[in-house]
Amino acid sequence: DIRMTQSPFSLSASVGDRVTITCRASQSISKFLNWYQQKPGQAPKLLIYAASNLQTGVPSRFTGSGSGTDFTLTISSLQPEDFATYFCQQSYSTPRTFGGGTKVEIK
Amino acid sequence: EVQLVESGGGVVRPGGSLRLSCGASGFIFDDYGMSWVRQVPGKGLEWVSGINGKGGTLGYADSVKGRFTISRDNAKNSLFLQMNSLRAEDTALYYCARDGGYSGYIDHWGQGTLVTVSS
Numbered sequence: 001d002i003r004m005t006q007s008p009f010s011l012s013a014s015v016g017d018r019v020t021i022t023c024r025a026s027q028s029i030s031k032f033l034n035w036y037q038q039k040p041g042q043a044p045k046l047l048i049y050a051a052s053n054l055q056t057g058v059p060s061r062f063t064g065s066g067s068g069t070d071f072t073l074t075i076s077s078l079q080p081e082d083f084a085t086y087f088c089q090q091s092y093s094t095p096r097t098f099g100g101g102t103k104v105e106i107k
Numbered sequence: 108e109v110q111l112v113e114s115g116g117g118v119v120r121p122g123g124s125l126r127l128s129c130g131a132s133g134f135i136f137d138d139y140g141m142s143w144v145r146q147v148p149g150k151g152l153e154w155v156s157g158i159n160g161k162g163g164t165l166g167y168a169d170s171v172k173g174r175f176t177i178s179r180d181n182a183k184n185s186l187f188l189q190m191n192s193l194r195a196e197d198t199a200l201y202y203c204a205r206d207g208g209y210s211g212y213i214d215h216w217g218q219g220t221l222v223t224v225s226s
Contacts, residue, residue: 001169031210032210034210034211034212034213036152043202043216043217043218044152044202044213044216045216046212046213046214049207049208049210049212050210050212055214087151087152089152089154089212089213091210091211091212092211094154094157094165094166094167095154095166095168095169096142096154096157096211097154098151098152098154099151100151101151101152
């Protein structure tokens, strides 16, 4: 199985900050990498698919990049509604494993 | 509007069985692959199993292989997860999810159904 490692585990940031979350795959997954946002009590929400494609309706301050084994999710200017937990997921092969999550908290 | 509604969760004893269902609406069901994803409250996400639009199984997580079976009924716009030989570690919120496209991402999620395995 492909192991997905996210970092950091958590971070504290202020509104307006630029935030970067990284995700590393244990083997190459080409661009089969997706990012989700989850808020407490809610189901996850798709942000980015295939490494860099913004899902319809997601604000442009979210960008994804990377290929192979190393990927990043960047929030260019953190907004109050962005405080949440973020998960990466590989869909290169099954089982379609998730990263452990990164919790973005208010500083 | 895409809607996914899970049902069938509950409390079951270790070794018992449970069948989860997911009713889908708002899209052409057999055009899409579907997945089950679970989450222990407050913890991370675990992909459990997936199935393509025609009913071909995509695979299972190692943790459930041989115990869980995914299936679908396209005539009834329904997805199922048969869970046998349940263990305490299967306790989680189980989400029904739609695979959005060729690259396997999940673009819609249900609200989940809670499974608790406890004696």
